[in-house]
Amino acid sequence: MKQLDLPFKIDKQYENWEFELDAVEDRLRGYHSYKYIGEKLNYFLKFITHQTELIFNGDYLTAVMITIKFSNVKKLHAINQFLVLHASKEIVIDEYSSKFKIWRIMYYTKFIIENEEILIIYGKPRFIQKHLLLLQEN
Secondary structure, eight states, rough: OOOOOOOOOTTTGGGGGGGGGOOOOOSTTOOOEEOOOOOOOETTTEOOOEEEEEEETEEEEEEEEEEEEEEOOOHHHHHHHHHHHOOSSEEETTTTTEEEEEEEEEEEEEEEEEGGGEEEEOOOOHHHHHHHHHHHOO
């Protein structure tokens, strides 16, 4: 099994996107955060993304944070249904958030009611488990 066919693959090098990234304030010590400003990779599955942040450890992509605005629970369920088809493990946290393990990657999805947006975070499982609460903060 391998990573899902998504525009940003974990463990790829910074140089793959370096001309399409803007540095933003680092969320975590020892990791560098960049906002994707390119125009080609603004999607997750079939949904248009509104903000994508890439988190690197050195030159290697460790995690991706995606925001899909103007969303609803129906879109969240569509994303979750796709992920569960490929998952070796699923954890339903509550009605609006879940975690999935696919290959060696952990995916976290959450519908934020007050903003009508979906937050998707994926990356190395150990990193996600350790930093998920901090990553959810805006």
